[in-house]
Amino acid sequence: xxxxxxxxxxxxxxxxxxxxxxxxxxxxxxxxxxxxxxxxxxxxxxxxxxxxxxxxxxxxxxxxxxxxxxxxxxxxxxxxxxxxxxxxxxxxxxxxxxxxxxxxxxxxxxxxxxxxxxxxxxxxxxxxxxxxxxxxxxxxxxxxxxxxxxxxxxxxxxxxxxxxxxxxxxxxxxxxxxxxxxxxxxxxxxxxxxxxxxxxxxxxxxxxxxxxxxxxxxxxxxxxxxxxxxxxxxxxxxxxxxxxxxxxxxxxxxxxxxxxxxxxxxxxxxxxxxxxxxxxxxxxxxxxxxxxxxxxxxxxxxxxxxxxxxxxxxxxxxxxxxxxxxxxxxxxxxxxxxxxxxxxxxxxxxxxxxxxxxxxxxxxxxxxxxxxxxxxxxxxxxxxxxxxxxxxxxxxxxxxxxxxxxxxxxxxxxxxxxxxxxxxxxxxxxxxxxxxxxxxxxxxxxxxxxxxxxxxxxxxxxxxxxxxxxxxxxxxxxxxxxxxxxxxxxxxxxxxxxxxxxxxxxxxxxxxxxxxx
Amino acid sequence: xxxxxxxxxxxxxxxxxxxxxxxxxxxxxxxxxxxxxxxxxxxxxxxxxxxxxxxxxxxxxxxxxxxxxxxxxxxxxxxxxxxxxxxxxxxxxxxxxxxxxxxxxxxxxxxxxxxxxxxxxxxxxxxxxxxxxxxxxxxxxxxxxxxxxxxxxxxxxxxxxxxxxxxxxxxxxxxxxxxxxxxxxxxxxxxxxxxxxxxxxxxxxxxxxxxxxxxxxxxxxxxxxxxxxxxxxxxxxxxxxxxxxxxxxxxxxxxxxxxxxxxxxxxxxxxxxxxxxxxxxxxxxxxxxxxxxxxxx
Numbered sequence: 001x002x003x004x005x006x007x008x009x010x011x012x013x014x015x016x017x018x019x020x021x022x023x024x025x026x027x028x029x030x031x032x033x034x035x036x037x038x039x040x041x042x043x044x045x046x047x048x049x050x051x052x053x054x055x056x057x058x059x060x061x062x063x064x065x066x067x068x069x070x071x072x073x074x075x076x077x078x079x080x081x082x083x084x085x086x087x088x089x090x091x092x093x094x095x096x097x098x099x100x101x102x103x104x105x106x107x108x109x110x111x112x113x114x115x116x117x118x119x120x121x122x123x124x125x126x127x128x129x130x131x132x133x134x135x136x137x138x139x140x141x142x143x144x145x146x147x148x149x150x151x152x153x154x155x156x157x158x159x160x161x162x163x164x165x166x167x168x169x170x171x172x173x174x175x176x177x178x179x180x181x182x183x184x185x186x187x188x189x190x191x192x193x194x195x196x197x198x199x200x201x202x203x204x205x206x207x208x209x210x211x212x213x214x215x216x217x218x219x220x221x222x223x224x225x226x227x228x229x230x231x232x233x234x235x236x237x238x239x240x241x242x243x244x245x246x247x248x249x250x251x252x253x254x255x256x257x258x259x260x261x262x263x264x265x266x267x268x269x270x271x272x273x274x275x276x277x278x279x280x281x282x283x284x285x286x287x288x289x290x291x292x293x294x295x296x297x298x299x300x301x302x303x304x305x306x307x308x309x310x311x312x313x314x315x316x317x318x319x320x321x322x323x324x325x326x327x328x329x330x331x332x333x334x335x336x337x338x339x340x341x342x343x344x345x346x347x348x349x350x351x352x353x354x355x356x357x358x359x360x361x362x363x364x365x366x367x368x369x370x371x372x373x374x375x376x377x378x379x380x381x382x383x384x385x386x387x388x389x390x391x392x393x394x395x396x397x398x399x400x401x402x403x404x405x406x407x408x409x410x411x412x413x414x415x416x417x418x419x420x421x422x423x424x425x426x427x428x429x430x431x432x433x434x435x436x437x438x439x440x441x442x443x444x445x446x447x448x449x450x451x452x453x454x455x456x457x458x459x460x461x462x463x464x465x466x467x468x469x470x471x472x473x474x475x476x477x478x479x480x481x482x483x484x485x486x487x488x489x490x491x492x493x494x495x496x497x498x499x500x501x502x503x504x505x506x507x508x509x510x511x512x513x514x515x516x517x
Numbered sequence: 518x519x520x521x522x523x524x525x526x527x528x529x530x531x532x533x534x535x536x537x538x539x540x541x542x543x544x545x546x547x548x549x550x551x552x553x554x555x556x557x558x559x560x561x562x563x564x565x566x567x568x569x570x571x572x573x574x575x576x577x578x579x580x581x582x583x584x585x586x587x588x589x590x591x592x593x594x595x596x597x598x599x600x601x602x603x604x605x606x607x608x609x610x611x612x613x614x615x616x617x618x619x620x621x622x623x624x625x626x627x628x629x630x631x632x633x634x635x636x637x638x639x640x641x642x643x644x645x646x647x648x649x650x651x652x653x654x655x656x657x658x659x660x661x662x663x664x665x666x667x668x669x670x671x672x673x674x675x676x677x678x679x680x681x682x683x684x685x686x687x688x689x690x691x692x693x694x695x696x697x698x699x700x701x702x703x704x705x706x707x708x709x710x711x712x713x714x715x716x717x718x719x720x721x722x723x724x725x726x727x728x729x730x731x732x733x734x735x736x737x738x739x740x741x742x743x744x745x746x747x748x749x750x751x752x753x754x755x756x757x758x759x760x761x762x763x764x765x766x767x768x769x770x771x772x773x774x775x776x777x778x779x780x781x782x783x784x785x786x787x788x789x790x791x792x793x794x795x796x797x798x799x800x801x802x803x804x805x806x807x808x809x810x811x812x813x814x
Contacts (some may be wrong), residue, residue: 052640057701166735196613196671328672348563348631357767363763366757374752384596407700410764410772414707414779418714419758421753428749454721457666458714464658465710474644477703486705 004501014499016388022081026398039398042405044476045353047229047346048188053161053200054295056180058154059406060334061091068128069093075116081105092127093139094339102135121149144294150180153333158183161336165198191345195322202327203291203335206243208274211297225335227293231241235287235294239363240277245270249327254310260320263310263315264327273305279303288313290323300329317445330347343477356409363413364390371420374429377506378517382423385499389419392490397483415487422456422495425451428516440511444503455495521747523791524740527799528572530792534681541688545759553698554602554634556648558641560585561631562601563593563616572625579624583617594770598631606635635638648702650684652683662714667720668807675716678789682712687780699774708782711757715750715790722746723798724808731805739795754787 026038043050043397065088072093074085085096097105101217109130114122119127120161129147131138158175161183165173174186187196196344211233217223221234278300286295288311296313315323350398371379393412397404420494430447439445464487469481510516554561566572573590576599585605593600606612614633622628635642656679663672684704687771690697722742730738743750758780765776 054639098637129800152567192615194611194615201611271629284757336565337637338635340636340640341633343630343633344564345629345631347629350771352771355772359763359767362767363760366759366763370759371754390538406769406771407703410768412770413760413764417709417757420756421714421749424749424752424756428746428752432745454718457717457721461659461662462710462719463706464662465655465706465713468651468655468658469706472647472654472701473699480651480700480703 004206004504008497009501012501015493016392016498019389019399020391020397022395023391025451026238026394033040033341037401039394040403041349041353042403042408042476042479043186043342043349044344044406045349045356045404047191047344048186048348049190049193049196050342050475051185051187051193051200051338051339052178052195052340053183053185053340054156055150055151055157055183055333056155056335058182058334061146064141064149065093071116072139073500076105076108079108080297091140093137096136100136102132106132109139119145119329147180150159150424154183156333157336160332161185161200164325165196167325167329168196168199170196173308178335182339182512190344191343193341196376197338197341199322200328200336202326202332204243204329204331205289205291205347206246206327207239207289208241208275209237209239209287209289209462210281211235211287213340224289224292224294226297227290227295233285233287233294233297235289237481238259241266241274243268243327243331245273246327249324251315251317251324254312257312259308259312260315261312262320262324263308264324265308265321265404268307271305274307275303289473295323295413298470300370317436317475326510344358356406356413357401360409360413360416364416367416367420375517378423378427378503379442381499381502381506382420382427384502385494386416386419388498389487390416390495393483393487396486396490402482402486403479404483405476407476408479408483411483413486414489415483419487419491419494421454422491423499425455425458425462425497427517428496434517440507440516448500459492463488486512520740520744522665522720522740522744523743524736524795524799527796530788531577531796534685534789534793537688538667541684541691544688544691545683545684546635550687550691550692550697552605552729553644554636554641555698556641556645558606558636558638559602559604560606560636561629561634562614564599564601564621565597565629566599566625567627569781573599575625576601576621579621580617587616594718597772600810606637607736638751644699647657648699651702652709655706656680657715659709662719663762667724668803670798670801670803670807671720671724674794674801675713675720677797678786678793679709679712682708682782682785683788685785686778690778696774698774700772701778704775704778704782708786711783712789715753715786715799716794718749719743719746719790719794723795723803727805727808729745735803736799739798743791743795750787750790754783757783762806784786789796 022037048190069088072095073086074481077491080197081097082099083095083097083105085094087094091094108114110118111117117126123144124143126142127141127148129142130140147346154177158177162175165175165185165187170187170190174184176184178184183276185200187193189198212221214221216236217234222237223232224235225232245266246264247267249262252261252263253259254261281300282302284300285297289295295311298312301386331399358436364386371382371386373379375382390412393415428449429451430444433447433450434440437446463485466481466485470478470485473481507516519623532544566576573592576591577588580590580601580603580616588601588603591600592598614630618628618630659679660672661675663675666740686708689695690701719742722745723739726733726738726742732743760782764772765780768776
């Protein structure tokens with residue numbers, strides 16, 4: 001029916017005004033936390049860095065296998081079950097049993113309540129699967145155990161990444177989990193991610209170990225390189241102290257040598273350990289090792305009991321600051337690899353916004369002019385619908401604080417081009433109806449009714465495409481799918497509520513004219 | 518209103534389309550697509566130098582000396598902007614980009630890196646896979662939707678028209694070695710939506726006319742339906758193309774590929790709704806019985 005109740009007219013008006021308000025709030029500054037909302041600009045428009053990090057879980061898995069191996073060894077020894085040839089081969093633990101013990105070992109490994117299967121009591125699933133062949137046992141992490149292990153190392157890593165980024169103080173970083181081994185980092189406004197990349201690329205495993213006197217590598221020692229030279233040293237594998245015991249670290253100036261150093265303070269446990277080790281080790285060289293490389297190896301002159309100390313090693317102020325930051329924020333559970341990086345400078349972002357707005361204005365004007373040329377007064381009605389559509393679309397995006405990207409702007413312009421389609425379908429249908437029906441009101445009404453299924457079908461197909469893009473796409477493309485999808489909904493609203501309202505007013509007023517469309 | 522006899526040319530245009538599809542398939546199979554860093558992996562740098570004489574050969578030489586694998590240098594929009602692409606990506610070396618910038622500014626002078634994209638091989642393989650899945654999924658979704666709304670003959674015809682548009686658009690991208698990146702996938706999906714939209718409008722009319730006239734053969738009926746919806750088809754294509762051309766011309770270099778793909782898609786989508794989808798209905802001998810039988814079920 002071409003009749004609109006007052007209530008309906010009123011609600012359409014209110015609805016449109018509310019969203020138009022949100023559209024305008026992007027351009028006008030309002031001091032009100034509820035009503036002043038802004039469209040978020042994507043990194044491609046405001047400039048910034050996008051990094052995708054992948055955690056390399058191999059060390060975590062190896063560590064898990066090693067600790068499990070020790071646990072098994074200890075347990076079976078206690079049970080007086082003799083097993084031999086404990087080894088770790090790639091992703092599994094191997095050991096051999098004699099004939100009589102095989103079934104016993106199997107039962108223990110299978111037993112849900114066994115001391116070595118504490119994992120089961122918590123998660124109702126085994127952490128390790130095992131197979132036995134010819135008395136040789138092979139234990140491998142179960143799928144569930146692996147997922148859980150990866151998740152916990154990812155959670156730790158995210159926490160450390162967040163701390164490191166917060167320490168640098170970039171504005172509104174976005175740090176998200178992706179799958180079970182990836183971290184997505186978005187850093188708006190950052191156009192040179194070099195420093196962040198070098199900070200995130202370091203595991204920052206700090207240990208203090210003594211350098212041994214012997215010149216040959218043997219059991220319990222390892223050969224390590226110095227950070228800034230090709231020199232090597234044999235260090236004891238015994239870890240005196242690790243970064244876990246650090247409570248603070250900061251760059252300072254050593255007043256005696258005029259060198260930049262990193263001074264640190266230890267927690268109580270660490271201070272005790274450090275004091276004990278340094279008092280027995282006076283005269284030895286203590287290697288300070290970061291990620292498997294020796295930063296420096298000073299001689300222990302006297303016991304260090306105060307729980308603080310300093311690391312020297314040819315630092316610039318910048319590198320000392322970064323090392324202190326890494327030590328403060330803690331070590332990553334496993335190394336992170338940067339597998340994708342996208343950086344847009346702020347001036348390119350601004351250029352993109354300018355180009356986007358220019359093409360929106362031009363595209364919009366061309367469509368508006370064409371519609372007036374083609375449909376005269378009904379063209380103006382379609383254009384009113386188009387303008388309110390644009391306000392609704394931007395208003396909805398603003399209200400939900402959607403992220404606007406460059407493809408998103410393209411989606412808005414495309415919506416402008418395709419939005420008139422529904423009105424065109426209706427007007428063309430009305431033209432046909434008018435040929436057979438002399439009562440304009442009935443002709444217009446059936447024009448609307450008969451074109452409805454077509455319009456719905458046609459728009460649903462585009463909506464399906466937008467949905468799939470939303471779920472499959474990433475970043476900028478997601479922005480496109482949002483504007484395209486929301487654009488279809490606002491188009492339908494503007495056509496059926498706004499344009500139809502104007503059409504009804506016009507037709508009722510001019511129903512006795514000769515030719516109105 | 519004058520009736521245009523579209524149906525007199527069904528055969529001729531079908532042959533042309535078939536030839537275009539075969540050429541496109543041959544191109545896609547043997548020449549392949551020019552994948553950008555999104556899908557191939559590697560590094561892309563958009564850089565700006567100080568205005569002056571063209572520095573393209575200087576930039577090219579400088580990059581070639583850096584051992585980065587295959588390097589391509591292209592002008593991008595105006596003469597101070599360039600796009601450099603190379604295979605090597607080493608985002609784990611935090612100094613990688615800084616070093617390149619350093620070396621480049623030694624030979625070219627002031628350089629501003631406006632955009633850097635660095636995509637590892639694993640990510641690019643995943644992006645390519647999810648792009649293909651997205652396109653496949655959207656085609657399947659359209660097929661199902663049309664199947665629910667219409668009869669299978671219509672669904673089949675619409676899907677063949679869609680394949681036609683997607684294959685020829687990709688074929689043109691292959692022929693001109695235009696870059697395929699993430700935004701092209703978005704464009705292809707939108708083309709799928711648009712082309713479907715266009716086909717549905719005509720099909721709706723065909724179905725309506727099938728109910729109305731029992732004595733008119735489908736060959737004539739499709740032509741009547743095309744003519745009845747023709748002015749809508751033209752007007753909507755024009756407004757959509759107006760919007761797309763304004764993106765193509767004024768929307769900046771980054772959106773050029775996207776808008777070009779869309780423009781091609783809209784043109785082929787409009788054409789295929791008339792000359793692919795309808796002749797297939799004729800071939801499948803759709804008649805009043807087809808839809809009435811469906812409704813009885």
